[in-house]
Every structure is written in structure tokens, then in C-alpha cells.
Amino acid sequence: MSDASDTCCHRILELYSGIGGMHCAWNSAxxxxxxxxxxxxxxxxxxxYQSNFPDTNIFNRNIQSLTSDEINGLKVDTILMSPPCQPFTRNGKLLDENDTRANSFLYLIKILEKLKNIKYILMENVKGFENSTVRDIFIKKIQQCNFNYQEFLICPTTVGIPNSRCRYYCIAKINHSPWHFKRKDEIMQCLPKQYDEPFTLDEILEVDVSDKFLLKDKFLKRGNILDICYRDCRRSCCFTKAYSHYLEGTGSVVTEANRDIVQKCYELANNTEVGSDEFIKALKGIKLRFFTPKEILLLMAFPKNYVFPDTITLKQCYRLLGNSVNVKVISELIKILFE
Known part of the structure; x- marks a missing residue:
């Protein structure tokens, strides 16, 4: 780290803060x-957020209500943010700059030149943002404001986390010091250092998990599309906000059964009609279940002492996690940004 990073106490503005993934990443860095x-x-x-960071001031406000004078008055030098991703997804109809959910980020881009104290920016978004008009507007603005920047498309598996969640990241700092790695004009697909291979899921899976996480019949009847994980797996699929509500493309499920038993159960199931009572009965023996919120938190590299308050429902937990960020990836990017 540079001397400036070692001696200076940075002041951070966390925008689109969600449940505090960026805050966790800063602490981890x-x-x-x-x-x-x-x-x-x-x-x-x-x-x-407040239950995990009780001393942090939270503004429950539309970001477009923040004026440049107000932000300058906070004397922050760093912005960490994860703007809404829906404008850049198929489910969001790929409306890009024409999606009203992009308005707040476009507003921030517009006022960036008025934010006199900002020296560091880290921004996360969904894969696909890199092809958007909003991305072009953002990059043009930070160039005009004399920021050096580097874009990344990073999956947590590349930093030792057994979860697929490829996301776009951009780190930028005011043009006063060089990067400590070879910057590229193109988007980088990995970080400048090497990491260990992903750990096994056994490290994060709980024991004696409640039966409420077992897949109900309405899900088992579609058991042919499940992505099944085991304790010795070093991978899992991306968890979305629809996890446990919809099956396809929303995340993996897990079983304590070994692969041979799972294979035998599926052989029995496949000898019946998919979705039939016999099909469901054949799959019940392997006790497929959803990952718990705590397990997903750990897969997303949140600290072990991070908790959801008792007032938050299971459905809300999954929705919040689906909208959150991978703490490990962002922590590593923060380290690079402040080297």
C-alpha cells in the first residue's frame, strides 16, 4: 500500500448500499x-444494514435528492456503489438509458464534476452493463474528470469462492498516481494476482438444517432442471432474488446424499413420467434442500458474524441477497484501488 493509504483515514459514501456488502468489503480490505x-x-x-452497522448514518432517500453541495459537505473522498442492474438485463427488457431505474445513476454521472473531494470510485453492476450506453456515458464522464480507470468482469471463483456470480466492476482514481499493475484498455477478466482454488462447500454448509428448507413437491416435480451441489463441491450457481420462489436459473440446491445415491434416485425417477407422483417420490429420498440465507451469506464472503434481524422474513432474506454483492471480489478490488 502507498503511504497515503497507510496514513490517511478515508471518508466513504456508500450509494445503493443495500445490506452493506460494500461496507463489509471495505472492512475486509x-x-x-x-x-x-x-x-x-x-x-x-x-x-x-443498521442492525449490522449500528454506528453508520443511513439516508433512506432517493439518490437523486442528494445535491452536489450536500455530498461535498460530507467531505467524502471515496464513492462505493452498486447502481440498479435491471436496465441492463434481459428480465429488465434491456432498456438501458431509457429505463427510469437508471435515472439515479445518470444523475450521479451528471454531477460528478461538481464533487470536488472525490478521488476514488468503485462501481459494480451486472454482466452486460459493459455493452450499455450508460456505461459509455459513465466512462466518458470519469475521463473528463481526470480519473484513471480499469474495468473488470470478475467471477468469485477466480478469487477462491465456490460461487458463480460474474459481475462488471470499474475502479477509478483521480489522475495523481499510477496503477500498481499493467492497466489495459480492454476489460480484464481476472485480477492482477493469483488466488487459491475455491474451497469446498463443506466449509460453509450448516448441519441439522430445518426441514423448512427441503424442496416441496411443486419443486421436486421439476427435479430434472435442478443444479445439485454436494459438500465436496467447489462450485455453485449464482443466487438471484427469486431463489426459493422460482427454480430455473435462480441458484443451486444441496443434498447430504452422496452422488451414487442421487444417481440411483434419478434413475428411478427417470423411469417414470417427469412431474408425476412416482417421480416426486423417487427424489424425496435424497432430501434436496435450498441453501440457507446464512450459507449464501458465507458464499458471498460476508463475515461470519453478519446476521439478518428476526424481523426479516425468509423471502426478504433471499431477495436482499440476490441484490447484493460478493464481498471478497470487492475487497480485493479496493486493495488494488488504494495500492
Whole structure:
């Protein structure tokens, strides 16, 4: 780290703060600094954030209500943010800059030149953002404001986390010091250092999990599309906000049974009609279940002492996690940003 990073106590503005993944990443990075204000319009996310970071000031506001004078008054030098991803997804109809959910980020881009104290920016978004018009607007603006920047498309598996969640990241700093790696004009697909291979799921899976997480018949009847994980797996699929509500493309399920038993159960099931009572009965023996919120938190590299308050429902937990970020990836990017 540079001398500046070692001696300076940075002041951070966390925008679209959600449940505090960026805050967790900052703490994990070990850089001196303080999240001065976190801003999010989601009251449920703010409740979770506050329970884990009771000393952080949270603004439950639309980001477009923040003026440049107000931000300057906070004397923050760093912005960490994860703007809404829906404008850049198929489910969001790929409306890009024409999606009203992009308005707050476009507003931030517009006022960036008025934010006199900002020296560091880290932004996360969904894979696909890199092909958007909003991305082009953002990059053009940070160039105009004399920021050096580097874009990444990073999956947690590349930093030792057994979960697929490829996301776009951009780190930028005011043009006063060089990067400590070879910057590329193209988007980088990995970080500048090497990491160990992903750990096994056994490290994060709970024991004696409640039966309420077992897949109900309505899900088992579609058991032919499940992505099944085991304790010795070093992978899992991306968990979305629809996890446990829909099956396809929302995340993996897990079983304590070994692969031979699972194969035999599926052989029995496949000798029946998919979705039939016999099909469901054949799969019940392997006790397929959803990952618990605690397990997903650990897969997303949240600290072990991170908790959801008892007031938050299971459905809300999954929705909040699906909208959150991978703490490990962002922590490593923060380290690179402040080298």
C-alpha cells in the first residue's frame, strides 16, 4: 500500500448500499477509513444494514435528492456503489438509458464534476452493463474528470469462492498516481494476482438444517432442471432474488446424499413420467434442500458474524441477497484501488 493509504483515514459514501456488502468489503480490505453515510431507498435493506452497522448514518432517500453541495459537505473522498442492474438485463427488457431505474445513476454521472473531494470510485453492476450506453456515458464522464480507470468482469471463483456470480466492476482514481499493475484498455477478466482454488462447500454448509428448507413437491416435480451441489463441491450457481420462489436459473440446491445415491434416485425417477407422483417420490429420498440465507451469506464472503434481524422474513432474506454483492471480489478490488 502507498503511504497515503497507510496514513490517511478515508471518508466513504456508500450509494445503493443495500445490506452493506460494500461496507463489509471495505472492512475486509483493511484500509483506514469510515463509511460516513450509506444511502438506499429500500427500508428493509436499511434495517438489515443498521442492525449490522449500528454506528453508520443511513439516508433512506432517493439518490437523486442528494445535491452536489450536500455530498461535498460530507467531505467524502471515496464513492462505493452498486447502481440498479435491471436496465441492463434481459428480465429488465434491456432498456438501458431509457429505463427510469437508471435515472439515479445518470444523475450521479451528471454531477460528478461538481464533487470536488472525490478521488476514488468503485462501481459494480451486472454482466452486460459493459455493452450499455450508460456505461459509455459513465466512462466518458470519469475521463473528463481526470480519473484513471480499469474495468473488470470478475467471477468469485477466480478469487477462491465456490460461487458463480460474474459481475462488471470499474475502479477509478483521480489522475495523481499510477496503477500498481499493467492497466489495459480492454476489460480484464481476472485480477492482477493469483488466488487459491475455491474451497469446498463443506466449509460453509450448516448441519441439522430445518426441514423448512427441503424442496416441496411443486419443486421436486421439476427435479430434472435442478443444479445439485454436494459438500465436496467447489462450485455453485449464482443466487438471484427469486431463489426459493422460482427454480430455473435462480441458484443451486444441496443434498447430504452422496452422488451414487442421487444417481440411483434419478434413475428411478427417470423411469417414470417427469412431474408425476412416482417421480416426486423417487427424489424425496435424497432430501434436496435450498441453501440457507446464512450459507449464501458465507458464499458471498460476508463475515461470519453478519446476521439478518428476526424481523426479516425468509423471502426478504433471499431477495436482499440476490441484490447484493460478493464481498471478497470487492475487497480485493479496493486493495488494488488504494495500492
Amino acid at each position: 483493511g484500509i483506514k477509513g469510515k463509511v460516513v453515510v450509506a444511502v438506499d431507498i429500500n427500508t428493509v435493506a436499511n434495517e438489515v
